[in-house]
Amino acid sequence: MSTYDKEYLQEQHLLGKLSPEEQKAFDQILEADPDFAREVKAGELAVEGLKSLHVHNRVQELRKQMSAGQGEEKPEKPVKKKEGRVISLLRRPLSIAASVALLIAAAYFIYLSYGSQSLYDQYSRHPSFSVTEMSSAPSYDLSRAETAFQQGDYEVSQTELSAYLAENPTDTMALLFQGICQLELDNFSQAERIFGDIRAGTSDVQEQGEWYLALTYVKQKDTARARGILNAIPQSSEKYTQAQELLKNIGE
Amino acid sequence: MENNTTLKDEEILAGLCSGKKQEEDRALMGMYQAYFGMIQSHVVKNNGSPEDAEDIFWTGIEAFWNKARQDDFSLSSTVKTYFYSICKYKWLEELRRRKRKDDKHNPLDSDHQEIPADVDISGEILQEEKYEWLWKKIRMLNETCIKLLTHFYVQGDSMKQIAETLGMSNSNSAKSAASKCRKQLAVLIMEDPNFPV
Numbered sequence: 001m002s003t004y005d006k007e008y009l010q011e012q013h014l015l016g017k018l019s020p021e022e023q024k025a026f027d028q029i030l031e032a033d034p035d036f037a038r039e040v041k042a043g044e045l046a047v048e049g050l051k052s053l054h055v056h057n058r059v060q061e062l063r064k065q066m067s068a069g070q071g072e073e074k075p076e077k078p079v080k081k082k083e084g085r086v087i088s089l090l091r092r093p094l095s096i097a098a099s100v101a102l103l104i105a106a107a108y109f110i111y112l113s114y115g116s117q118s119l120y121d122q123y124s125r126h127p128s129f130s131v132t133e134m135s136s137a138p139s140y141d142l143s144r145a146e147t148a149f150q151q152g153d154y155e156v157s158q159t160e161l162s163a164y165l166a167e168n169p170t171d172t173m174a175l176l177f178q179g180i181c182q183l184e185l186d187n188f189s190q191a192e193r194i195f196g197d198i199r200a201g202t203s204d205v206q207e208q209g210e211w212y213l214a215l216t217y218v219k220q221k222d223t224a225r226a227r228g229i230l231n232a233i234p235q236s237s238e239k240y241t242q243a244q245e246l247l248k249n250i251g252e
Numbered sequence: 253m254e255n256n257t258t259l260k261d262e263e264i265l266a267g268l269c270s271g272k273k274q275e276e277d278r279a280l281m282g283m284y285q286a287y288f289g290m291i292q293s294h295v296v297k298n299n300g301s302p303e304d305a306e307d308i309f310w311t312g313i314e315a316f317w318n319k320a321r322q323d324d325f326s327l328s329s330t331v332k333t334y335f336y337s338i339c340k341y342k343w344l345e346e347l348r349r350r351k352r353k354d355d356k357h358n359p360l361d362s363d364h365q366e367i368p369a370d371v372d373i374s375g376e377i378l379q380e381e382k383y384e385w386l387w388k389k390i391r392m393l394n395e396t397c398i399k400l401l402t403h404f405y406v407q408g409d410s411m412k413q414i415a416e417t418l419g420m421s422n423s424n425s426a427k428s429a430a431s432k433c434r435k436q437l438a439v440l441i442m443e444d445p446n447f448p449v
Binding site: 007014015016038039041042043045046047048049050051052053054055056058059060062063066159160162163165166167169175178182190193194197 | 323
């Protein structure tokens, strides 16, 4: 029996689609080949894990929906776009009262623009998305991911990056941008996992991964964990100065 | 979310095992509407808060769903009885855990002492530990691998559908990526000292 046949049989077994004849052949191989039997057992556990994780995620999702809207379908999350503010200039003369009102409004505007800006907003200055830095990118059209990222359309960007990463799972630069998209979309557990993986590795973007892991906690207002990561950023890191500054701000 | 009238047991089970979001939601909403009040009343009557009731209801749903999707699952009672038993068991375990923690006695009413014999919830805790262990391994994969494997093995989507959903070039590249991802996950599981074989 060739490897291909084993592979096919294993897949049909995991999908519960073996015909009686195939089942017979499969059982014979399992008996004769302990290594294959081991692999099949691991495959069964993998599928078991995927199914239970799906159940867990779906239940959590529904629970969240029920708590938020008593079961009503929430509208789709709007695409987050960071756009520049447009300030129109008033040219006609103003009365004193109007001037005072304008001053108050201006102060409020300044407060909204800077005073209320979260720490995350202050520190999340993303690197520019560069297709050329991605290892296998020339054979893959990432221009949509790039444009969407630059426009702040992280949903589209992450979908494009997902497809690319499926075929290039070791491209850490693409993973970094995938993580940033997840973070911007508030998919914290996914962002945390991606940045955690990058941080644990030795790639060129390891320091970025570490920094973004800290920002993931900052955005969730989990200051204890953010501190833990920021304190661990070494002096040699390009992010050290920013990390120290952020640490001070967290402490305020 | 669609508002259901009462669903039949078979409809609930079929929905939960469909792998399709819309059908799953319909079944889950049906269970919520039919059984949440019953579970809340039980928990609150037995020293729990409304928040406890909510926790127990949703962990009960998760346990029930995991049971229902198993190949060898057969329902010897109604969904209502089975689900109620799971939630009673979960709440009893929680009360025991709290009792152990602060060593204060939490009086349980007589209704709370027994779990119907036709409901096998043995191994529940072990099962949860196994899931946690497996999820840890799954979360070591990249996001696309997880999506790919979920679409294929959980939702039963074809490679063509998966390639379209995930924006991959064609079904062959989806198939090859799925195979790589599954092998990667299998290796992670086999390398763990807790792997049972």
